[in-house]
Amino acid sequence: MNSTKKRIAFKTLGCRLNQYETDALVSDFDKGGYEIVDFKEQADVVVVNTCTVTNQSDQKSRNMISQAARNNQGSVVVVTGCMANNYKETLEGENKITYVVENNRKGSILNLVDAHFGGELLHPEKLEADVFQFNTVDKSLHTRSAIKIQDGCDNFCTFCIIPTVRGRAVSRPLPQIIENVEDTLANGFKELVITGVNIGRYEWEDKRFEDVLEAILNVPGDFRVRISSLEPDGFGNRLVDLFDHPKLTPHLHLCLQSGSDKVLLRMRRMYDYNRFKNLVERFRDKYTEFNFTTDLIVGFPDESEEDFQESLNAVSTFGFGHVHTFKYSVRKGTRAERMENHLPEKIKNARSARIRQASEENRSRYLSSFIGKEQTVLIETIDARGYATGYGEHYVPVRFKGKGLQKNTFQIVRITRIEGKGEQMRLVGEL
Amino acid sequence: MSIELQQEIKIDESFYKVKEIRQLTDETFSLRLPKSRFNYRAGQHISLGIRGDYQSREYSIYSGENDDHLEVLVKEVKKGYFTPKLSKLKPGDLVEVSGPFGKFRIDEKKIADHKFVFIASGTGIAPFRSMVRTYPQLDYQLIHGVRYGNEAYDRHEYEQERHILCTSGDKTGKVHGRLTTYLKKASFDNNTQFYLCGNSNMIFDALEILKDKGFERDQIHCEVYF
Numbered sequence: 276m277n278s279t280k281k282r283i284a285f286k287t288l289g290c291r292l293n294q295y296e297t298d299a300l301v302s303d304f305d306k307g308g309y310e311i312v313d314f315k316e317q318a319d320v321v322v323v324n325t326c327t328v329t330n331q332s333d334q335k336s337r338n339m340i341s342q343a344a345r346n347n348q349g350s351v352v353v354v355t356g357c358m359a360n361n362y363k364e365t366l367e368g369e370n371k372i373t374y375v376v377e378n379n380r381k382g383s384i385l386n387l388v389d390a391h392f393g394g395e396l397l398h399p400e401k402l403e404a405d406v407f408q409f410n411t412v413d414k415s416l417h418t419r420s421a422i423k424i425q426d427g428c429d430n431f432c433t434f435c436i437i438p439t440v441r442g443r444a445v446s447r448p449l450p451q452i453i454e455n456v457e458d459t460l461a462n463g464f465k466e467l468v469i470t471g472v473n474i475g476r477y478e479w480e481d482k483r484f485e486d487v488l489e490a491i492l493n494v495p496g497d498f499r500v501r502i503s504s505l506e507p508d509g510f511g512n513r514l515v516d517l518f519d520h521p522k523l524t525p526h527l528h529l530c531l532q533s534g535s536d537k538v539l540l541r542m543r544r545m546y547d548y549n550r551f552k553n554l555v556e557r558f559r560d561k562y563t564e565f566n567f568t569t570d571l572i573v574g575f576p577d578e579s580e581e582d583f584q585e586s587l588n589a590v591s592t593f594g595f596g597h598v599h600t601f602k603y604s605v606r607k608g609t610r611a612e613r614m615e616n617h618l619p620e621k622i623k624n625a626r627s628a629r630i631r632q633a634s635e636e637n638r639s640r641y642l643s644s645f646i647g648k649e650q651t652v653l654i655e656t657i658d659a660r661g662y663a664t665g666y667g668e669h670y671v672p673v674r675f676k677g678k679g680l681q682k683n684t685f686q687i688v689r690i691t692r693i694e695g696k697g698e699q700m701r702l703v704g705e706l
Numbered sequence: 707m708s709i710e711l712q713q714e715i716k717i718d719e720s721f722y723k724v725k726e727i728r729q730l731t732d733e734t735f736s737l738r739l740p741k742s743r744f745n746y747r748a749g750q751h752i753s754l755g756i757r758g759d760y761q762s763r764e765y766s767i768y769s770g771e772n773d774d775h776l777e778v779l780v781k782e783v784k785k786g787y788f789t790p791k792l793s794k795l796k797p798g799d800l801v802e803v804s805g806p807f808g809k810f811r812i813d814e815k816k817i818a819d820h821k822f823v824f825i826a827s828g829t830g831i832a833p834f835r836s837m838v839r840t841y842p843q844l845d846y847q848l849i850h851g852v853r854y855g856n857e858a859y860d861r862h863e864y865e866q867e868r869h870i871l872c873t874s875g876d877k878t879g880k881v882h883g884r885l886t887t888y889l890k891k892a893s894f895d896n897n898t899q900f901y902l903c904g905n906s907n908m909i910f911d912a913l914e915i916l917k918d919k920g921f922e923r924d925q926i927h928c929e930v931y932f
């Protein structure tokens with residue numbers, strides 16, 4: 276390689292798992308002697324970590340690839356992530372892309388790029404395929420680091436492309452996870468986010484998700500643990516009780532997808548409304564302020580007004596702190612693509628707007644309930660005027676001012692009011 | 707290890723030659739494939755592809771865990787994309803199998819002291835044949851809803867008193883009418899595990915009936931085909 280450092284830029288789209296994988300790549304390249312630059316800057320290598328979960332994410336991924344190629348003429352453009360799996364052949368045929376690397380080989384991108392600059396043109400298929408190959412993140416733009424415990428999913432929900440692009444469910448051996456946790460903590464991270472495609476289905480030897488969670492919580496150190504996103508099936512009281520642990524934050528992103536049992540069945544979800552309700556109630560009975568956030572799909576094929584109303588009611592019944600609303604969009608090759616009675620865009624738009632509004636009202640109500648109370652905030656940013664922002668343990672965004680504040684430290688903040696609207700709404704507090 | 711070698715092994719593992727086709731009715735047939743190294747649990751499904759076609763579909767495994775072939779039961783959907791192609795396969799043709807997938811399985815710890823009620827519409831009977839063949843000691847009842855009596859696939863394999871055929875289009879079944887009509891009148895022990903498989907409308911109605919009878923969602927397992 277040249278004596279001057281090669282410059283590399285990254286762009287990540289989609290889920291937390293992708294973000295985690297980019298973070299690990301950033302670390303790899305940093306250690307490998309590359310200079311990490313912003314995506315907007317000129318670079319010798321650009322890695323676009325794509326997402327394909329909805330049509331919009333496809334479009335965004337395409338735009339980013341074009342932008343990367345346009346801004347960096349003659350540079351190496353590496354496209355990876357779920358879109359690379361789903362549209363491999365098409366992407367490989369595009370001149371502006373140098374390499375298309377599938378998810379299972381993502382961890383070896385440094386080898387590929389090193390080889391490229393060394394004059395060896397490797398085909399990505401020659402790279403080692405291992406979904407857990409990523410090294411511990413040590414240089415990242417975040418104070419939170421993800422811990423990948425699992426990859427893939429074979430639930431085959433009828434709307435979802437992920438089983439096709441991420442492959443079968445595989446679980447990372449527990450000793451490896453703990454090693455990764457210890458390394459991550461040694462690198463100074465204060466918040467660990469347990470991540471995977473369907474982490475509730477963790478299965479390694481006789482260990483299940485709760486065992487992994489407990490083992491991570493029992494690692495010594497000053498840190499807290501968050502669970503990224505969970506499918507609401509198959510959890511008993513053990514999970515509820517684990518939240519007694521002071522390191523586990525009282526927040527769960529529990530994907531409901533629809534409030535109608537009919538729709539849930541056609542989505543091939545493994546729970547019904549009452550099961551979901553029961554789980555939420557068990558938590559709230561014990562931890563009254565527990566924050567539940569969720570995903571809802573509106574306008575699933577054949578969703579009647581009545582079905583939709585059940586989703587809408589669910590928003591207020593469960594008092595979600597945040598609802599990620601997805602307008603149903605067809606993913607090729609999924610079962611829902613072949614279902615009858617796909618709804619017109621107009622209906623989907625209208626329903627989606629109604630959910631958003633209900634969700635905002637909820638969010639405002641939920642955030643207001645913190646006024647006068649305390650949150651332990653992990654500082655993520657401090658601006659020039661000395662205002663710090665970060666998340667409280669309930670995964671609520673908080674802004675506050677203080678002297679001598681430092682990034683990546685915990686501060687106990689008394690909440691005084693809320694500010695902002697919609698998605699931007701947040702808590703304001705003081706020390 | 708060379709990459710070529712890896713690919714060869716992969717192809718060998720996932721492509722199977724059709725061994726035998728059993729025509730069960732005008733529209734329904736079973737495909738028998740060699741089982742070789744393929745291990746599965748009764749109730750699971752596979753994803754099936756045809757060589758040269760980019761589409762694939764899921765099928766419950768129809769054979770028992772210890773049978774010497776891997777079998778699926780397929781109904782040709784005339785306006786469908788995949789099944790008309792499957793119906794043209796001949797012994798010796800290659801199909802691609804991936805899997806097994808799914809959690810629609812018997813909890814073996816429950817076999818000794820639980821009753822099992824299997825509720826199926828049409829080809830939804832497939833995972834139950836696999837379960838019955840795998841666990842001969844199972845205390846089960848199979849409620850099968852079809853239109854005509856000839857759709858009671860492989861009925862001679864089930865003990866007569868355990869097999870309740872509901873026919874809505876003729877009078878050849880034990881029950882004349884939909885299986886949900888039968889379910890409403892039937893009574894079941896408290897320690898029953900229910901397994902529902904087939905189309906989502908049937909499953910939805912059956913679930914409601916069972917919940918009305920006071921059964922918990924935890925004792926009801928569902929596999930939705932469409």
Ligand SMILES: Cc1cc2nc3c(=O)[nH]c(=O)nc-3n(C[C@H](O)[C@H](O)[C@H](O)COP(=O)(O)OP(=O)(O)OC[C@H]3O[C@@H](n4cnc5c(N)ncnc54)[C@H](O)[C@@H]3O)c2cc1C
Nearest residue numbers: 763764765766779780781783786787788789829832931932
């Ligand atoms: C987990 C799982 C297991 C399955 N197991 C089986 C099985 O053991 N045997 C089997 O025949 N099918 C099974 N199916 C359904 C199968 O995957 C296909 O959907 C079916 O074979 C139709 O495919 P197609 O391409 O011909 O029709 P498509 O073009 O996909 O669909 C056309 C329409 O046919 C209807 N349809 C789908 N399946 C059936 C069916 N079985 N009987 C009547 N109408 C149907 C639906 O309304 C569908 O919208 C299973 C599905 C799932 C998800």
Ligand code: SF4
Nearest residue numbers: 428430431432435437
């Ligand atoms: S659980 Fe369903 S929605 Fe989630 S990744 Fe698996 S198939 Fe997709």
